Amino acid sequence: MIDLTIVIAGAAGQGIQTIGAILARTASEAGYAVFSWQEYESRIRGGSNSYRIRVSDISLNAPRARADIFIALDSSSKAKYRPLLKPEGIMVDEQETGDYAITVPFVHIAEEEFGNKLVANTVAAGALAAALSLELESLSAVIAAEFAGKSEEIIAKNQAAAAAGYQRAKRECECVCPWELPKQEQRGYFIGGNEALALGAAAAGCRFIAAYPMTPSTGIITFLAKHKEQLQIFTEQAEDEIAAINFAIGASYAGVRAMTATSGGGFALMVEGISLAGMTETPVVIVLGQRPAPATGLPTRTEQADLLFAINAGHGEFPKLVLAPADPKDAFYKIVRAFNLAEKYQTPAIVLSDQFLADSNFTITDFALGALKNSSYRADPTQITEYKRYQLTETGRSPLLVPGESAHLVCCDSDEHDEAGHITEDLQLRNRMVEKRLKKWALLKQEIMPPEGYLLAEADRILLSWGSSRNAVFETVERLREQGMRVGALHFTELWPLPAFSFPKADSFCTVESNATAQLERLLQSEYGVTVQKRISRYDGLPLDADYIMEAVKQW
Amino acid sequence: MVSIEEYRSDAENQWCPGCPNFGILKALKTALVELAKQPEELCLVSGIGQAAKLPHYLKCNFFNGLHGRALPVATAISVVNPELTTIVVTGDGDCYGEGGNHFLHACRRNPNITLIVHNNQIYGLTKGQASPTTDPGDKTRLQVEGVALQPLQPLAIAILQGCPFVARGFAGDVAQLTALLKEAIRFNGFSYVDVIQPCITWGTHPVRWYKERIYRLPEEYDPSQKESALQKAAEWGDRIPTGVLYRAVTPPRIFGEYFRMKIYAGKLTELGFPPQRVIAELLAGFGTVKMHEKE
Numbered sequence: 001m002i003d004l005t006i007v008i009a010g011a012a013g014q015g016i017q018t019i020g021a022i023l024a025r026t027a028s029e030a031g032y033a034v035f036s037w038q039e040y041e042s043r044i045r046g047g048s049n050s051y052r053i054r055v056s057d058i059s060l061n062a063p064r065a066r067a068d069i070f071i072a073l074d075s076s077s078k079a080k081y082r083p084l085l086k087p088e089g090i091m092v093d094e095q096e097t098g099d100y101a102i103t104v105p106f107v108h109i110a111e112e113e114f115g116n117k118l119v120a121n122t123v124a125a126g127a128l129a130a131a132l133s134l135e136l137e138s139l140s141a142v143i144a145a146e147f148a149g150k151s152e153e154i155i156a157k158n159q160a161a162a163a164a165g166y167q168r169a170k171r172e173c174e175c176v177c178p179w180e181l182p183k184q185e186q187r188g189y190f191i192g193g194n195e196a197l198a199l200g201a202a203a204a205g206c207r208f209i210a211a212y213p214m215t216p217s218t219g220i221i222t223f224l225a226k227h228k229e230q231l232q233i234f235t236e237q238a239e240d241e242i243a244a245i246n247f248a249i250g251a252s253y254a255g256v257r258a259m260t261a262t263s264g265g266g267f268a269l270m271v272e273g274i275s276l277a278g279m280t281e282t283p284v285v286i287v288l289g290q291r292p293a294p295a296t297g298l299p300t301r302t303e304q305a306d307l308l309f310a311i312n313a314g315h316g317e318f319p320k321l322v323l324a325p326a327d328p329k330d331a332f333y334k335i336v337r338a339f340n341l342a343e344k345y346q347t348p349a350i351v352l353s354d355q356f357l358a359d360s361n362f363t364i365t366d367f368a369l370g371a372l373k374n375s376s377y378r379a380d381p382t383q384i385t386e387y388k389r390y391q392l393t394e395t396g397r398s399p400l401l402v403p404g405e406s407a408h409l410v411c412c413d414s415d416e417h418d419e420a421g422h423i424t425e426d427l428q429l430r431n432r433m434v435e436k437r438l439k440k441w442a443l444l445k446q447e448i449m450p451p452e453g454y455l456l457a458e459a460d461r462i463l464l465s466w467g468s469s470r471n472a473v474f475e476t477v478e479r480l481r482e483q484g485m486r487v488g489a490l491h492f493t494e495l496w497p498l499p500a501f502s503f504p505k506a507d508s509f510c511t512v513e514s515n516a517t518a519q520l521e522r523l524l525q526s527e528y529g530v531t532v533q534k535r536i537s538r539y540d541g542l543p544l545d546a547d548y549i550m551e552a553v554k555q556w
Numbered sequence: 557m558v559s560i561e562e563y564r565s566d567a568e569n570q571w572c573p574g575c576p577n578f579g580i581l582k583a584l585k586t587a588l589v590e591l592a593k594q595p596e597e598l599c600l601v602s603g604i605g606q607a608a609k610l611p612h613y614l615k616c617n618f619f620n621g622l623h624g625r626a627l628p629v630a631t632a633i634s635v636v637n638p639e640l641t642t643i644v645v646t647g648d649g650d651c652y653g654e655g656g657n658h659f660l661h662a663c664r665r666n667p668n669i670t671l672i673v674h675n676n677q678i679y680g681l682t683k684g685q686a687s688p689t690t691d692p693g694d695k696t697r698l699q700v701e702g703v704a705l706q707p708l709q710p711l712a713i714a715i716l717q718g719c720p721f722v723a724r725g726f727a728g729d730v731a732q733l734t735a736l737l738k739e740a741i742r743f744n745g746f747s748y749v750d751v752i753q754p755c756i757t758w759g760t761h762p763v764r765w766y767k768e769r770i771y772r773l774p775e776e777y778d779p780s781q782k783e784s785a786l787q788k789a790a791e792w793g794d795r796i797p798t799g800v801l802y803r804a805v806t807p808p809r810i811f812g813e814y815f816r817m818k819i820y821a822g823k824l825t826e827l828g829f830p831p832q833r834v835i836a837e838l839l840a841g842f843g844t845v846k847m848h849e850k851e
Binding site for chain 2: 028029187188189195204207208227228229230231232234238243244247250256272280376403404405406407408411412413415423
């Protein structure tokens, strides 16, 4: 089985992303499942950042900490990330550094042969492609695609630079690099969480997005803005997150599916709007891309510490949906589900992502658009004689009409209101309206999918996890099983309301989460009365990976 | 033709008896009748405060949202459905205090909506605290030693920030206010009318104080000039002008115009679900070269 990890390190502005993108794409074109993730500092230039690529023959779609191949573009990054290199791993270095290293003077080649230091990146990308025995022809095609829009001269120069790095590394690699990556026929999509969420939203018929830029969620609105003509979606940068959610609520009231996207700090500002959507029964979708907090925290890194915040967001009591997708494919379908359920139950839906899911690229081999299910839950005005926006019904769901579409007037109020939408102080009616909203909550609960079990048969120990860590957790389970441990996993991607579900029996449960206070544990304890014996908490801003979990499991 | 009776709402009016808000409601209804707008063609958006209750008191579509947040809601409604006549009804606390940032940016954005601010220079519903427009030195239950902050200059701000239609009315001059509201509603772009509405319960000035100072701008006043408009906008104290202070000769592009010109000319509600082909095409962009060839 092929399972290689490449670490490309350098300062911001040095172009490690270009190298990473070219290499990832070339491996992808060769038919391999590629997974890439990035960790970077919150600055425009300098610092030490890394781009990690995992290449395998089957989709693993999870990070691995240790590197088989390592390249650093500056000395401080070299010092910082070199410990990640496995003892038998290979370092690609500008200077000769001894065994288990290949020397490719990429800066020197760029300056001497091409008279331009800027192509050093492409020389390095060529060297890495050679170390992996990828085809030069395929690398050239990827460079042409990556530099699309640039002049032919620039493309040719970069292709030549890549070839120079490739040839040099090929000689160096003989008898040193053990890897062979012959072409495979595997098809796949190489896609990130933000793009999948944006595409899913468009597929769900979202016609309006307003957002305020905030890492790591910004990629959603920028993707939609780039393709707005094709997707016929209205995009607007709001003056703040309060405006963003009120824009989305206004658009939804006016009759279209609408959304916003933000991170924890912006979400905090939106909380009042979430309550407004709950009270006015206006469907709206909010993507919350989590990052380490409190406050500004670590803006460019990852965490899962907003689970209980999202579930409890909004003053007062009203139904709310919280979904946390596991990967881009799941994100695509989950956001479609979020739009459908938000409209069906006329209430806010939150999709919990995080920097890891947002910024990583996954290889998805089975994206089936045919499985897409969209339904409109708006009422037909011609079927209604006397319209009341908040008509009391068996299900708590009142007919949802579009203002201006007919003579029926659509009246919504953030105050407690009567059936027609007017302010009321009738306290009996208040009770009925509270109960109406809670009826929807009970029905929504029945729509929620149970958690995904993995190797639960004969498992006497069970790992509990949620959101973007699924693949790392399942990989851990496989490795523990190989060691003879009878372990399984239960992974949650639909977190609120939690469905009626009978927990499997086990001797011991262990939560695995990217937060310090085991928020999932607290949730499961309160909803299912489950007692958890062990917690694995990661809160250093890096994603959960199987190596990390394996290490932590030793003390279980 | 619509009659004023068709706007009659059954909702119980919660305003204080004799409140000048009734004058604003009357002027608005009259303007709408004269413009022959049907109730279903209207969408009123409001936040919180006594002014924000107005949408309940006439028949129309409405969204009575949160304190300060009417403008973003209304802006979105206007781009989703440009056929609706979207009007924001708000107060000085709601629009200039809690929603100040949205007010600034609405001026920059130029949505095709009308903004009516009931400016009574006080917080009424919370029983008499200073608003952003309360005069310096005025004493309230909270500003016990008198207001120390400089008053906001909303009309001047609007003119400076690009709002193409800026007017001031008086709730006590229903005839002029009706004409101003008609002109504002007919205006293509962001039209803003600040209406002086003395608060008879918590106000720091009696109605007489306003009546003595307010005057209609003379017929020869030219609202196309920014400099003179700014002067009139800043005029407050001994004399307070009412009328259209500023009306841009060449208004900026209306918010959403690009979308209607380049992407879709109608209502966004007509678009429905996208054809799967469009999603498949974009998804294919993430596939490998081989996939492009196969599809």
